[in-house]
Amino acid sequence: MNIPLNVDWQQILLHWMNLAILTGGLYFLLYKPVKQFMEKREAHYREMEEQAAGKLREAEELKAAYQAKLDGAEDEIHQARAKAQAAVQQSVEEQMAQAQKIVAKAKEEAANSREHIIRESQRELRELTVAAVKKLTVKADTDLFDQFLDLAEGGESHEEQ
Numbered sequence: 230m231n232i233p234l235n236v237d238w239q240q241i242l243l244h245w246m247n248l249a250i251l252t253g254g255l256y257f258l259l260y261k262p263v264k265q266f267m268e269k270r271e272a273h274y275r276e277m278e279e280q281a282a283g284k285l286r287e288a289e290e291l292k293a294a295y296q297a298k299l300d301g302a303e304d305e306i307h308q309a310r311a312k313a314q315a316a317v318q319q320s321v322e323e324q325m326a327q328a329q330k331i332v333a334k335a336k337e338e339a340a341n342s343r344e345h346i347i348r349e350s351q352r353e354l355r356e357l358t359v360a361a362v363k364k365l366t367v368k369a370d371t372d373l374f375d376q377f378l379d380l381a382e383g384g385e386s387h388e389e390q
Contacts, residue, residue, distance in 0.1 A: 364380070
């Protein structure tokens with residue numbers, strides 16, 4: 230068979246067979262392992278992404294739980310502060326009432342003491358007046374100047390000696 234342009238069909242078929250064998254060999258030797266490697270790699274990265282997403286969800290849940298606890302703690306702190314302020318206010322009011330009672334009692338005692346001192350001093354004045362009148366009436370027959378001098382010296386009058 231003579232083919233124009235010097236083309237040999239046998240050579241073409243051999244080249245086609247060589248190409249098919251080379252393609253098949255490369256497919257089994259390179260393409261299939263590379264494809265499996267790429268699938269494993271893709272699965273590995275997908276799994277890592279799922280794990281990261283799961284951990285992110287867990288972290289968000291944990292964050293929400295801690296935020297709730299923090300909000301609860303802040304509420305408890307506010308309540309404790311309010312209770313403490315109320316207790317302090319009540320204690321201050323009680324102390325003020327007690328102080329007012331003490332002041333009122335002290336004023337009452339001072340007034341009673343003042344009245345007692347005034348009565349005692351009035352009684353002593355009456356006694357001194359009575360004693361002075363007695364001394365003056367008893368010594369009426371002596372000279373007043375001599376009586377004054379005797380009293381100033383702290384002694385007795387001439388008649389009683």
